[in-house]
Amino acid sequence: MKHLTLIVLFLATLMNQAYAQCAMCKSVVESNIDGGSAIGSGLNDGILYLMAMPYLALAIVAFAWMRYNKRLKA
Secondary structure, three states, rough: OOOHHHHHHHHHHHOOOOOOHHHHHHHHHHHHHHHOOOOOHHHHHHHHHHHHHHHHHHHHHHHHHHHHHHHHOO
16 A cells, blocks of 8 residues: 555656647647647646546556455455
């Protein structure tokens, strides 16, 4: 359980650094931001949302598996 907590905390710290995009997306977003549009921040939030979903699904499966194993041992 301690290792799982450390992994989740490590992944959470990496999420702040995950603002990378492809070159085309980055240029379009930068030009929109320079033009006063708020699309750039929305695109970054969407990318982070899509990145977080597999980790969330994995965490839910791991929690259910640990709970199931705990019930079997009891």
